Every structure is written in structure tokens, then in C-alpha cells.
Amino acid sequence: xxxxxxVVLGLAASGLLARAARAQPAKTHxxxxxxxxxxxxxxxxxxxxxxxxxxxxxYTVGGNLVLETRAAQxxxxxxxxxxxxxxxxxxxxxxxxxxxxxxxxxxxxxAPVVVTNSGDPVATHLxxxxxxxxGNVTGVSxxxxxxxxxxxxxxxxxxxxxxxxxxxxxxxxxxxxxxxxAAGAVAQQLGVTVQSLGVRAxxxxxxxxxxxxxxxxxxxxxxxxxxxxxxxxxxxxxxxxHKLPAMYEYDFLVRDxxxxxxxxxxxxxxxxxxxxxxxxxxxxxxxxxxxEEPTRFLLVINQxxxxxxxxxIPRSILARADDVID
Numbered sequence: 001x002x003x004x005x006x007v008v009l010g011l012a013a014s015g016l017l018a019r020a021a022r023a024q025p026a027k028t029h030x031x032x033x034x035x036x037x038x039x040x041x042x043x044x045x046x047x048x049x050x051x052x053x054x055x056x057x058x059y060t061v062g063g064n065l066v067l068e069t070r071a072a073q074x075x076x077x078x079x080x081x082x083x084x085x086x087x088x089x090x091x092x093x094x095x096x097x098x099x100x101x102x103x104x105x106x107x108x109x110x111a112p113v114v115v116t117n118s119g120d121p122v123a124t125h126l127x128x129x130x131x132x133x134x135g136n137v138t139g140v141s142x143x144x145x146x147x148x149x150x151x152x153x154x155x156x157x158x159x160x161x162x163x164x165x166x167x168x169x170x171x172x173x174x175x176x177x178x179x180x181x182a183a184g185a186v187a188q189q190l191g192v193t194v195q196s197l198g199v200r201a202x203x204x205x206x207x208x209x210x211x212x213x214x215x216x217x218x219x220x221x222x223x224x225x226x227x228x229x230x231x232x233x234x235x236x237x238x239x240x241x242h243k244l245p246a247m248y249e250y251d252f253l254v255r256d257x258x259x260x261x262x263x264x265x266x267x268x269x270x271x272x273x274x275x276x277x278x279x280x281x282x283x284x285x286x287x288x289x290x291x292e293e294p295t296r297f298l299l300v301i302n303q304x305x306x307x308x309x310x311x312x313i314p315r316s317i318l319a320r321a322d323d324v325i326d
């Protein structure tokens with residue numbers, strides 16, 4: 001009888017403990033998001049993509065997950081301070097957008113780092129290798145060389161008489177410089193000469209425009225980072241005024257008025273980043289998480305922009321486009 005009563009009491013106690021455990025609030029995680037550009041809002045693609053990715057894994061931003069956002073607004077010297085702010089907020093992981101935030105986070109963050117849009121993380125020494133990153137960094141890599149080749153091939157297909165392409169990139173950003181170099185190597189293989197237009201500050205764009213006025217190219221490829229993105233409307237304006245076909249790396253630029261883009265599906269990249277953060281929150285170490293690569297790439301064309309500059313997009317390209325914006 002005593003033995004049976006002990007079992008009953010034990011079962012009752014177990015039931016109480018289970019109900020108490022269910023009554024306890026779920027742990028709230030804090031995840032940092034840091035980028036080199038404009039402040040993040042609920043409408044920023046990075047916030048939208050991560051929020052959706054976290055939701056698919058059981059996290060509610062604003063509920064059991066707090067997203068601490070920091071943006072340098074083009075002032076890259078602020079990045080160390082912003083990372084220190086995330087350290088002080090005791091975030092459990094940090095997602096970075098672009099190479100400069102990734103480098104600063106690697107050097108100063110106390111939490112694991114998940115990088116996106118940072119170029120080739122091996123070539124820039126963010127990680128030891130894709131399979132075994134080591135250290136406190138993992139993330140989503142980019143197939144930069146292959147993408148550079150595809151972009152130039154598409155631009156040449158859109159502009160068959162393409163003989164000279166102007167390349168506009170941030171010469172102070174190692175990740176973007178490597179992308180420029182990869183594109184330059186491919187241009188030579190395609191028999192296209194390169195007009196090098198490295199910029200380091202907003203005022204440099206006027207110098208780049210003057211260089212194109214003196215020596216007009218047949219097309220333009222803009223490598224995207226915070227500096228070029230913050231000044232993309234100036235590039236759009238120049239391209240429209242001079243009827244210059246321009247290739248961009250990401251579809252959001254074409255949706256905003258650019259001509260054509262080919263690059264990773266941003267939603268997929270952010271979903272993969274959210275998945276890596278989820279594994280870190282569950283105890284995985286970045287050193288043991290191989291970097292992932294995008295598997296979906298989008299070709300987007302703005303037909304209205306094509307009409308504005310008097311360019312007829314070949315049917316062969318239109319047929320392959322994932323989206324044509326009228």
C-alpha cells in the first residue's frame with residue numbers, strides 16, 4: 001500500500017512539474033542584424049526574409065525572438081561601435097549583410113556570426129574553408145566568379161555589339177574588389193574590354209560619370225555594396241540619360257528602376273541564414289557549420305527601363321527571365 005501511494009504521489013508530482021514547465025515562458029533569444037547601409041525597418045527585405053525564415057522554425061520576431069538591428073548608413077567607421085552595442089545587448093548570434101560588417105563582426109563580436117552578401121568568404125579570409133569554417137563565423141557564401149561570368153554573358157546577349165563595359169565598384173571593399181576582378185577576367189574571355197571605375201566616396205561618382213562621358217562604354221555593370229547601393233539612383237539617372245544598358249547584381253535594384261539583374265534569390269539566402277541561426281541557438285558551433293551556397297538565382301528585367309533607353313531585349317533572354325517588370 002505504501003509503495004502504491006508513493007507511485008501515485010510520484011505521478012502527481014510529475015504532473016505538477018509538467019504543468020509548471022508548460023506554464024514557464026519560452027526562452028527569448030536575441031539576434032543581431034547589422035548592415036552597412038540604411039536603417040532597417042519592417043519593410044526592409046533583410047528583415048522580411050529573416051522574419052519569415054525564423055517563423056518557419058518556430059520563432060516569432062517580437063515574441064520569443066528579439067531582432068536587434070544596427071545600420072552604419074554608409075559610415076563604415078561606425079561598425080566597431082555598432083558591434084560593441086550588439087555585444088552589450090548580449091545577442092545570441094549576429095547576422096551580417098555585406099563584407100565590411102562581416103569582417104568587423106568576426107574581429108569584435110562575442111556571439112557567433114552568420115554572414116550574407118559578403119562575397120567569397122574564403123578569399124576574403126573570413127573563414128578557413130567552406131566545409132570547415134573554423135572560428136566564430138559561418139553563413140551563406142556566394143559563387144562570385146560564376147555569377148560574374150553569367151552577368152556579363154547576359155549583358156552581351158542583351159547588347160550584341162558590346163565591346164566595352166564600364167565596371168563600377170567600391171574599391172575600398174575587398175569583397176567587392178574581388179567580384180570586380182572576377183568579372184574583369186571573364187570580360188577578357190568574352191572579348192570585351194573593361195573600363196575600371198572604382199569609387200571610394202559619394203563624390204567619386206561624378207568622376208566616374210565624367211570618365212564615361214570622355215570614353216563612352218557600351219554597357220555598365222555595377223557591383224553592389226553599401227556605397228553603390230546608396231547612390232544607385234544617380235547611376236540609374238546617368239544610365240537613362242545616356243541610354244546605357246546596365247547590369248545589376250540583385251533584383252531589388254531592377255524593381256527600383258534598373259534594367260537587368262542576375263543574382264541569388266535574396267529570400268532563399270535569408271532563409272538559409274535563419275536556418276543557421278536556429279542551429280546555433282540550439283547549440284551548434286559556427287566552426288562546425290559548413291557555409292551554404294545559394295541554389296536559386298533570379299533573372300529580372302525591367303521592360304519599362306528598356307523602352308526608355310530604346311533597347312530591345314532579345315526574346316532568348318525574355319524567355320528565361322524569372323520576372324519581367326512592365
